[in-house]
Amino acid sequence: MERRQLLKSSLALLGTTTLISFVYPASKFLIPPKSNAKDAQVTLDKDQIPPGTAKEVIYNEIPLVIINRRGSGFIALSRVCTHLGCLVGYDSFNRKLVCPCHAGEFDLEGKVLTGPATKSLHRYPLKISSKQITIG
Numbered sequence: 422m423e424r425r426q427l428l429k430s431s432l433a434l435l436g437t438t439t440l441i442s443f444v445y446p447a448s449k450f451l452i453p454p455k456s457n458a459k460d461a462q463v464t465l466d467k468d469q470i471p472p473g474t475a476k477e478v479i480y481n482e483i484p485l486v487i488i489n490r491r492g493s494g495f496i497a498l499s500r501v502c503t504h505l506g507c508l509v510g511y512d513s514f515n516r517k518l519v520c521p522c523h524a525g526e527f528d529l530e531g532k533v534l535t536g537p538a539t540k541s542l543h544r545y546p547l548k549i550s551s552k553q554i555t556i557g
């Protein structure tokens with residue numbers, strides 16, 4: 422092999438590896454890996470949520486709040502506000518969900534009480550056994 426040919430081959434190899442070192446991380450950034458969390462179940466012990474309290478969980482990458490309503494039992498609602506997508510929080514003292522962004526308020530069924538939101542919070546079905554609560 423001539424020197425010139427060897428130099429060309431070396432430069433081609435160097436160029437290819439340099440290109441791959443930029444393209445591979447960029448493709449990993451642009452195409453996120455599939456999440457294993459899809460279709461998973463979230464199971465909690467009922468004891469973790471005494472009456473009048475709530476617990477925040479993530480289900481299929483969606484933030485939810487499970488509320489143990491006094492006299493009405495458990496309910497799972499999306500925490501994503503239907504106005505512009507801020508995360509609502511549970512106000513145990515006033516028994517409602519409050520959005521910090523524009524002061525929207527929802528009752529414990531997820532229905533709009535006040536504020537700019539016009540749609541109810543999305544409700545997720547729960548499976549309730551003697552000791553556990555399961556979403557999914």
Ligand code: FES
Nearest residue numbers: 502504505520525
């Ligand atoms: S985002 Fe919740 S009230 Fe605007």
